[in-house]
Amino acid sequence: MVDYEVTVYTGDRLNSTTWNPVHIKLVGTDGESKRTWLRSLVIFSGSVSTYFVSCPNSLGQLVLIELDKRQFFLLPDDAWFPDKVEIKSPERDIYTFPIYCWINNSETHRFREGKALRIFDESNFLGQHARKQELIHRSVDYGWNLFYSGIPYTIKADGPTSLPNELQFSFTKTTEFAFTAVTGLAELQLKGLDDNRENWESLDNINDIFRFKGTLISDYVQEHWKEDGLFAYQFLNGVHPTLIQRCKTLPKNFPVTDDMVFIPDGSNLSQELKEGNIYLCDYKNLDGMPANTIQGIQQYLMAPLVLLHKRPDDKLMPIAIQLKQTPAEDNPIFLPTDSTYDWLTAKIFVRSADFAEHQINAHLLRTHLLAEVFVVSLLRNVPMVHPLYKLLIPHTRYTLHINELSRTQLVGPNGVFTKAAASGGEALMKIMARSMSSITYRSLCLPDNIADRDMQDLPNFHYRDDGLQLWNIIFKYVQGVIQYYYKSDDEVQQDSELQTWIWDIFNYGFLSEPQTGIPQVFATVPELIKFVTMLLFNSSGQHAAVNNGQYDYGRWMPNTPPTLQRPPPTAKGTTSEATMLQTLPPINVTVRGMVAVRVLSTQSSDFVTLGHYPEEHFTEEFPRQLQKEFKVELDRLSITINNRNKGLEIPYTYLNPKMIENSVAI
Structure with missing residues (x-):
């Protein structure tokens, strides 16, 4: 007889303990053990327990283990979360079997030894069969669902609680998320205002209510939101730094002339265009979209064009705003030299449009929904033993759960977006479907995106500077892992699981549109490295960049109004503080939006950096x-x-790795 020393590591998460009998079977190249009871009355959370499995002869090289947990007599049928199993063979070899999933039924669960293997590395029938069976089960558990025509497919599920347990929020995350949402009004000292449909009476009135629970940046925004400098700064380092681009030739539908705008130091618009000092933000994606109706009142959503100038002191400043795409007499071009409220009102309409474009395109579509595609395709097509699975699975944590929540609590019929945003309701899915046409592979790869927007040398663009450094660090890590497992282009081409994975992404994520430039197959090692870098960057750093500052820049509602309830001025000289206040959302809509950005910007205590x-x-x-x-x-x-932030008036922290989560988890 020979003995195998089996050490079981149980996870330390809440409720990982099991009172049910657990059995194990060892399977090797030369045979298998009997199904053996791990003789413990109870396996506790965080425990490390050692057992022995006896066999008549050596099993050869261990390939997999089988675990099962059966309900015993009157004991409750509970769930068990093992982290891993380590086995020391009679030959003194150590085998590690990563698990990291819940076992909550009486079925037999198979887990492979931890060494990463590509499909063509499988040298015996046992491994080949286990690999095939795992993906058959996965294809059933993780199906595709067409949520809305023209946008990426989603996971087929009936809400977050229908997902496999290991994909759901932890108890800690669930409790904290629900607590933040439920207590948001009280925490922000806004209780009693969520039913108040009246308009704001004055900016001082808003200030009195919004003085609580600020951050250093939100307090700064509240004080400086009217200033042109902060307005322009947010296109670079706010929560939506992906729209602005250098402008060498004015769009034909934006007829700004030299005589209209003031350029310091004796220059003019034509000269500054030639020198590359003019920048454009174009919200054409929102043109013609049907604005939402909120509380029986028609809302307004514009598609502005904004022209900005880099001054000799390197500060970026707005110089012209047109609120609709088509030039007309009733669509004036607003200028900083206009009356105070004409110019401020124009900027408010831009900031409201920016809210819509940011939330729907830059945030929801390009990070959340694409991350979901990456996750579902990984789970459907790549087994646990594959090196790609091991590389990417940490970066999928909570993504499916938060997206399932968003489909009800954010964009559903009773969601915050539907109840509080001009771009909610009918407009939301239409905007998203139109946004799909702007998604290209290059736009998802930060170095290419920066180059295509010609934003390589604009000073004070901290998102670009930090993002490119982060991209390079991720690239180096991914390159190291991929090149360790793939020594040649031929090996990439041979990996059928890898090829099925990217085809699923192209088909269900990018709707089989070749013009996106998304790979349909991987032909080379560099192609694979770049794509995985893009995926990891967008599921971590890019999501942090467009998510983590929402409360900083959205807490003071006039800076980022989710909706506006009066049409834009059609002539200059028709605005006042009174018309501005009538345009801003009413009290209860403001409060709902504020609570929402608070929830979406709050880290949970089980945040994984x-x-x-x-x-x-x-x-x-x-x-x-x-x-x-x-x-x-x-x-x-x-x-x-x-160190850089110590010298900045407004620190840029959203791409600080300490503030970035491993995955799209909020």
Whole structure:
């Protein structure tokens, strides 16, 4: 007889304990053990327990283990969350079996030994069969659903609680998320205002109510929101830094002339265009969209064009705003030299349009929904033993759960967007479907995106500077892992699971549109490295950039109104403080929006920072070393950003790795 020493590591998350009998079977190249009871009355959360499995002869090289948990007599049928199982063979070899999932039924669950294997590495029938069976089960558990025509497919599910347990929020995350949402009004000292449909009487009235629970940046925004400098700054370093682009030739539908605008130091618009000092924000994506009706009142959503100038002191300033796409007498071009409220009202309409474009395109579509596509395709097509699964699974945490929640609590019939945003209701899905036409592979790859917008050298563009450094760090990490497992282009081409994964993404995420430039197959190692870098960056850093500052810039509603309830002025000289207040959303809509951005900007206590890997999916030393080096590089970037921020009036923190979560989790 020979003995195998079996050490079981149970997760320390809440309710990981099981009172049910657990059995194990060891399967190797030369045979298998009997199904053996792990003789414990109870397996506790966080416990490390050692057992022995006896066999008549050596099992050869261990390939997989089978675990099952059966209800016993009157004991409750509970769930168990094992982290991993380590086995020491009679030959003194150590085998590690990563698990990291809930076992909550009486079925037999198979787990592979931890060494990463591509499909063509499988040298025996046992591994080949286990791999095939795993993907058959996964294709059933993770189906595609067409949520709305013209946008990426979603997971087929009946709400977040129908997802497999390991994909759902932890108890901690669920409790904190619900608490923040439910207590938001009280926490922000806004209780009693959520039913008040009256308009704001004055800016002082808004100020009196919004003086609570501010941040350093939200307080700054509240004080400076009227200023042109802050208005322009937000296109670079606010929550929507992806729209602005250099303008060398004015759009034909934006007839700004040299005589209209003032350029300091004796220059003019034509000269500044030639010198590359003019920038454009064009909200054409919103043109013609049907604005929502809120509380029986028609709302208004414009599609502005904004012209900005980089002055000799390197400050970016707005110089012209047109609120509709088609030039006309009733669509004046507003200028900083206009009356105070003409210019301020024009900027308010731009900020409201920016809210819509940011939330629907930059945030919801390009991070949340595309991340969901990446996750579902991974789970459907790539087994746990595959190196790509081990590389990417930490960056999928909570994504499916938060997206399922958003489909009810955010964009559903009773969602916040429907109840409080001009771009909610009928407009939302139409805007998103139109936004799909602007998605290209290059636009998702930050270095290409910056180049295509010609934004390489504009000063004070912290999103670009931090983002490119972060992209390079992620690229180096991904390159190291991929090149360790794929030594040649031929190996990439041979990997049928890899090819099925990217085809699923192209088909269900990008709707089989070749003009997007999204790969349909992987032909080379560099192609694979770039795509995985893009995926990881957008599921972590890019999401942080467009999400984490929502409360900073949205808490003071006049800076980012989710809706406007009067049409824009059709002539100059017709605005006043009274018309501006009548245009802004009423009290209760303001409050709902404020609570929403508070919830979406609040980290949970089980936040997992980018580069931290509490679950050990890789067992080989080399990729584990790469993970350590990845974290060191991220820590260095964090120090660099902190030092830079000490000299800034408004610190830019959203791409500080310490503030970035591993996945789209909120």
